[in-house]
Amino acid sequence: MNPSEREALIVDGAIGFFAEYGFEGKTRDLAKRLGITQPLLYRYFPSKESLIERVYQEIYLQRWNSEWESLIPDRNRPLADRLTTFYRQYARAVYDFVWVRIFLYSGLKGVDINDRYLAIIKDKILVPVCRELRHEHGLPSMEKVPITSEELELVWGLHGMFFYRAVRHFAYGLPIAKNIDRAIENDVRIFVTGARAIHGSMLENADG
């Protein structure tokens, strides 16, 4: 088999394998799953750790759509629409066995790539959503009144509704809503409606 093809096969197999067993999964078991011998892995990757590193790259870099970053601030559309659209598309990217589990395993392991990834979520999605909520609710801009930890917590709440659904399903094997699109629509409606009711009072007695 030609090298680039074989390499892709190994990486693909490694993603599924580590997603299932965690990064302590044994190279021999991975090789068996791939139908190759264990030393062959070392012709393509100098060490197990370097293969794992490659798995991170593959998993994280491929599933982010930079259009989302311009979708959130697009005031031509109602905010609820933008949020629903974003989370539905995001679901198509990350409501996935291997993604969710590798994200959890690597988080528990403390890999730095998670920090970078979550910083993107925060800076490119959550903070912009806060900005839109301020605008929506006629509250002072972030330049005038900086974002508070309580406000950020509010939007992490929406993200939590979304992400915990995946944890429930892919980590704990529980059933989730049959109609994901509708579930996401519900998440967003609850969030938008609820946020309207409390966002204002939040900024009055802010303590950071």
Place this chain on the structure above:
Amino acid sequence: MNPSEREALIVDGAIGFFAEYGFEGKTRDLAKRLGITQPLLYRYFPSKESLIERVYQEIYLQRWNSEWESLIPDRNRPLADRLTTFYRQYARAVYDFVWVRIFLYSGLKGVDINDRYLAIIKDKILVPVCRELRHEHGLPSMEKVPITSEELELVWGLHGMFFYRAVRHFAYGLPIAKNIDRAIENDVRIFVTGARAIHGSMLENADG
């Protein structure tokens, strides 16, 4: 040292150790952390797996308060109060490094104790919350119209806001709200307000 004391020390140490490194953590490292030799572990537990089993017992059984099960249906108090009280108390029990991480590690590992635990969450808390919401919103009782997967998803949403906060903090090391009690109050207000807005329409076009 007397045996029961030593055993408790080992279990305690094991909880913290496995929470940090996962269940693939090495018995020698655990022993070192405890200031004892590795074979001594085997005088108290016949195998590593049995020690892990013991860790599960300790973690899960100790942190459930059966009073919560009667708190949720107590119609003398406003539902929002009951929910806020429950989640604040629950936070005191489970917003904890070792609990959250062992819960995640064991979930990914597929240990059956998680199924049992989550079944309790569902049957003793979430379904009852649905029942209260039905009552609150003047909707038909669950005996007349059985709970739908969409409704259950709604209350899992609140749970997700709550639990993902812990994941963010203890798995990914991110900062969370300074004032946890207020954050929980916000979760509940968003949920109750939002649910009021969508719960009714949910039961009309229900498809299970």
Place this chain on the structure above:
DNA sequence: ATAACTAATTATCAAATGATAAATAACGGC
């Protein structure tokens, strides 16, 4: 067809790891 190259396998190493056996240290009762 054969040489050159390289993909892949077999054989193997050294360290790590769960577990056990034998030896030692500590403690309590008399």
Place this chain on the structure above:
DNA sequence: GCCGTTATTTATCATTTGATAATTAGTTAT
């Protein structure tokens, strides 16, 4: 203080595991 009991340690085993070296098999160019 001596003796039996047991908590604990030292020494060690058998496997497992990541990694490497040597060998074989398969492909391509001439």
